[in-house]
Amino acid sequence: MTTFDAILTEQSELLTRRLIRIVGDRETAEDLRQETLARAWRSGPRGAQPPVVRAWLHRTGTNLALDELRRRKRREHVPLHAAMADTDGRGGAGPRDPLLRDALASLTAHQRLVLLLRFEAGLSLREVGELLDLGEDAARKRVARARSAFLEAYRTASADDTRPTIVLLLGREDPAPYERWLRDSGARVRTLAGTQAGLDLAGADGLVLGGSETDIHPSLYGEPLGPHVKDTDITRHLRDLSALRQALRSGLPIVGVCSGTQLLNVLHGGTLHQDLPADGFDALDHRDAHDVATADDTLARRVLGNRPGVVSEHHQAVKTLGRGLHVTSLAPDGLIEALEVPGHPFALGVQWHPERCTGDVGRQMANALVAAAAA
Structure with a gap:
């Protein structure tokens, strides 16, 4: 042998x-x-x-x-408009972003098909080409043309609405608290829930990665599955990692909430505590309100002040810090509570939930994100 x-x-x-x-x-x-x-x-x-x-x-x-x-x-395909729809609780559905719907409606049927295959069904360019009987390079050009047409239509449709568009990525979580949090600060919110990737980040002025009811699969940071890892949704988190890459490349303002912070760390090669009590972090309950300390000369300090009171709900957190990231906030037990991407105009990950914080903390963060998106 x-x-x-x-x-x-x-x-x-x-x-x-x-x-x-x-x-x-x-x-x-x-x-x-x-x-x-x-x-x-x-x-x-x-x-x-x-x-x-x-x-x-x-x-x-x-x-x-x-x-x-x-x-x-x-395997379960949905109409192109489905990712932009929201059940109203009575069996009906209404568009989350009418401007997005209008922009899509202005495209040709072929352009909508190409965008559906690429950005909602998640097919690779090679797979899109096979379905359309094209080579990969030809498929890439068609996708690029359809995306450009969508962007132009979206800009035209939104010309009279000066609010910045924040894309909110969620899984199974209730979008209402996040949407209120952002809209109260003057944002137009486009929510992509489940695992639908939508039209990537076309037309977005900012990105929020919401918290997750499911744990991040350890295979994404090169570790075996431990006994304390709960339900996982690797497809959703792969989608979120892809969106993070796009936002970082294009300079979009970013806020990662709870697991969104963890994904920002994973994207940069970092690892996670799979369970805080199992790793010795049991003196402070990280599923409750507590104070965090922000570092000098950081985005976190400018936005939140010296020692904001925050609301957390998590059993995982950053373990090994990702390459190039900067820790900007710590809990009293030393756990990383916020991190930033140096050199990026606004990329902040917070381990807590600003959409649930009372007082000024949550509002200050939303205001700062929306201002950066508007700029």
Whole structure:
């Protein structure tokens, strides 16, 4: 048996266990393992050193597992307008952002289809091309043209409304407290709930990543699933990470709330405490109101003051700080409560919930975000 084949045999069960942790069932994991091994036999790094081969195997398997999770979420397609609709509680639905609806309605049917496939169904450019019988490069151009047409239509539709548009990303959570929090400070809010990615961040002036009822899957920061991790939603969090990348590249003002802060840290290569009590943080209840200390000469200090009182509800938090990030607020027990992206005009992550804070703390943060978005 060759060394390469020996490594594949050695890693087979380890790879299966890793895939089970990601996709949740052994049958699917075994199918993905077989696909990973098939790819290894076809095009794996046969001449590489054993550590390189092992890393290649686990990276390839993980990518296949993440693709499987995305496909599961794509099987139920929705009309293009559905991500912009909100049930009114009586079985009906109304548009969250009428300007967005009008901009979409002004596009051609083909442009709407291209945007649906790319940004709501989440298909890759290669997959879009296959469905439209195009090459990947041609699909990229069509998506770019459709997105540009949408942006122009959205600008025209919103010409008389000078409020900045804040995109709010949520999962299963109730959007009402976040929407009130932002609208009271003068924002127009576009809410994308569930796992619908919408039209990426087209037309947005700012981004808010809301808190999450589900934990961030440890595979996103390279750790095994621990016993205290609750329900996870890796598709939603992959969507949020993608939105964060876009916002950081384009300079959009950003606020990450609770798990939004954790994702900002993960995006920069950081890790998380999977459970605070299990990691020794049990002197202070981080599911209650408490004070935090802000650092000098930081965005957090300018917006919130020296020692704001905040409202928290979390059992996870930043453990290893991501590359390039700056800690700007600490809890009395030393836990990181706020971080910022140096060099970005407004990128602030807070471990607490400003939309629930009483007094000036929550309002000051919303006012500062909306002002930055308007600018």
